[in-house]
Amino acid sequence: YENYGSDPTIDAWLSKPVKQEYLRKQLVTTFSSDTLPEKVPADSDTKTVQVRKEYDLRILVAEDNGVNRRVVKMMLERLGYNNVVIVPDGEDAVAAFIDFEYDVVLMDIQMPGMDGLEASRQIRQQTGSKDKPWIIALTAGVLDEERAAVYDAGMNDFLPKPIRVEILGEVLERIRCVIDGARN
Structure with a gap:
């Protein structure tokens, strides 16, 4: 050395x-x-560092595309959400939900095997709740009939692909406020 x-x-x-x-x-x-200074002088030239907040939402991501999984994970980390589990399909999403209670599920609609619509229906059937967990559809489909199918499957929200980090942040902030209000 x-x-x-x-x-x-x-x-x-x-x-x-x-x-x-x-x-x-x-x-x-x-x-x-x-080697460390005992005290930083008050008049020293220091920079303000913005510390990223961390939030405690438990988030499950179901996405079959590996690149999209990594992108969503990076977006969530950038937004301060670190309690994230990622699965590659609808079957694994349902199994993960059985094992652990999540606040939010980000669900891709078109996945091989069990798609996001069926996985959402099964999660809703297990919980008996329309808003716990909050299920957000991730899809490139933006037609009215596709949106109707999303809501008919028991999903609460809709994010079009490609996902924009600022929109994802706004949606999660809104959900976090609702959940925090319900806890208090």
């Missing part, structure tokens, strides 16, 4: 394979109390 003073963004580096004693020494050296 070695201190790397020429680049201010690098405090130190270790070469592979990393030996435990070198790692320990470097961690102690890098984070020792004498």
Whole structure:
């Protein structure tokens, strides 16, 4: 290991394979109390860092397309929703819901095997509730008859694909406020 003073963004580096004693020494050296300022002066030039909020909604995502699964997961993380389970089809969505209670289900409509409409019907049948969990359809179909099928299957909301993160955020914020109000 070695201190790397020429680049201010690098405090130190270790070469592979990393030996435990070198790692320990470097961690102690890098984070020792004498290298940290005791107090930041009030007039120092500091930047305000916006911390991402984290929310406690339990979200189940049912999406058969691997790329879409990753995109939705990244969007949810960016919005501060980290309690997320992702499944590849409707059957797994129903099974996941049996095992755990979710606040929100993001359900793709067109999946092989059990589609999102049938999975939503089965979840509604199990819960006997029209709004718990809140089921949001994810679909490219935007025709009136497709929207009617979504609501007839017991879904509560509709997000057209491609999903826009700001719209997803608005929908989840609205749901979170309703759930928080019901809990209080």
